[in-house]
Amino acid sequence: MTAILLHNVAKSYRSYDHPWETLWEVFTKTRRHREWTALHPLSLEIAHGEVVGIVGTNGAGKSTLLKLIAGTLTPSAGDIRVNGHVAALLELGAGFHPDMTGRENVYLGASVMGLSSERVDRLYDGIVEFAGLGEFMDQPVKTYSSGMYMRLAFAVATAADPDVLILDEALSVGDGAFARKSFERIIGYKDAGKTILFCSHSLYQVEAICSRVLWLDHGRLVMDGEPARVVSAYAEFLGGGGEGCGTPDQPAPAAVAGSGVGRLTKVEVEADGVEGRKLTVRSGQTDLTVAVGFASDPALPPPSVGLTITGSNGWAVTSASTSNDGLTISRRPDGSGEVELSFPRFPLLKGAYWVNVFLLCEQGIHLYDRIEHAAELEVVQDGLEQGVVSLPRRWSVNGAPASAVSPTVPTVAAW
Structure with a gap:
């Protein structure tokens, strides 16, 4: 069953040298703008339950594609159909107002996602518990630390059990225990058969998690296929310095000579x-x-x-x-x-x-x-040994070595 269907979808933008040229163009019907294409015509079908990674250098069109599917951008051409409820982590905290409390921003952020107040009422306690901010929910979010802000934004964006989850460089957020918790929530959606799209520069995570990978370059689809094959080709392209589009038939060398990285x-x-x-x-x-x-x-x-x-x-x-x-x-x-x-x-x-x-x-x-x-x-x-690590040890009784000796644990090998 199809979750996402794109037919010849493209996105272009206009740019002007001066603000007044926009009005001048309308009245004189004389072209004053330059046009650049963020995404060239693309047709794509994604099935329910697929986990699709999107790789590409900065400016490749990854975020544009995700925003089009999420509905936060309107395509310049083509048709998009998405079946099911969509949750998108494109910009954590989009829709939050700094002067409003955490509680108020939960309802505001959820409304931006298309959730009704009644549904947010049912989800609210779970959002607060997941974010771990119960004692701060009635304070303005402008008083939150950046970590607290991220935790609340993530909890709101992922609370509604979406059919389609869209992630832009947000496979896990925060640090420490919350980073693990956010990662586990996303993997839980994968295990539940949800459709997931995400772009990431972590090729290891892309290959480990995805069932399919898209490689974009300068707004064009270079490759679409099995993760190991696409990631390998893209890694070779990166190794060649990232110049040009590159193709699987003409891979760039795998070294990173001269790159400084x-x-x-x-x-x-x-x-x-x-x-x-x-x-x-x-x-x-x-x-x-x-x-x-x-x-x-x-x-x-x-x-x-x-x-x-x-x-x-x-x-x-x-x-x-x-x-x-x-x-x-x-x-x-x-x-x-x-x-x-x-x-x-x-x-x-x-x-x-x-x-x-x-x-x-x-x-x-x-x-x-x-x-x-x-x-x-x-x-x-x-x-029943307790703690984190078992240390080498030896017992003695009344000054004499005891026969019960713990197994010697060797020192950890050095690199």
Whole structure:
């Protein structure tokens, strides 16, 4: 069943050198404007339940396409049909008024989305609970921190169980525990069979989450297909410097020579040799390995690679980095390389954890690229040991070593 149908949809804009030229053009019927096309004629069909990623450089037409589908822009040509209720996170907080309270802005923002007051009445408590702002809802939002503002805006935009969810660089928002909560809400919509469209510069997330990917360049559709194939072609295009449109038949080189940047090209997490994005780990027994591939400008010093493991509350439980451990990464002549980090007999105790990977400059300060939530670890354990980590230990009784000795937990391997 079709969720979204576009037939020869295009969007153009007019620009004038001076404001008075608009009126002059009307009276004299003499053209005074320049016209530029943000989206060339595009026909597209998206089925219910598809998760469609949209990739492209800045100015490629991604946001224009999403706004047209969301109904916040009117096409210059063509027809658009969307079946079902649409929720869009195009600009968090669009429709909020700074002088109005959080409570008032919930109703205002929801009305912008087309929800009735009666439906907002039913959703209100859930919105407040999700945002975690109960004690602040009767204060003007201009007194909110940026994080509080984002939490309320996200909660309002995603509260109504939409049939179609549109995301513009907003796969998860905020930080810490709320970022995880927002990410889980969006993944929950995917698992429920909702139609999701989102554009993102995180190619790892696009490939991991989507069932289909569109690549736009200068308002034209370059490629539409299976995520691994489209993402690979787009990554090669980016590696060539992003000049021109590029085609899958003529891929650009994968290096990033002369770009002054670096990017992650691979993150694979394995538990006892089994690779996946959701892994079960047995505390004190499983060997965990993280393999990272990258491309970098060979004219710059070799980058550093870092990793954090965060708990369900968003707090970092542990971290490791090549710069902190004094390791300089050897690279191939084209600037690419790979590193591997191992955690023998993974020492964290039961709980849910996330693996996050970062590519940084040689000093570990400037961030080139990152992949958050690269893998989810579900740690299980034997026994009733409490806390976060099992530390090596030895008991003695009356000054004499006891026979019961904890299994020795090896030190975490360095890069």
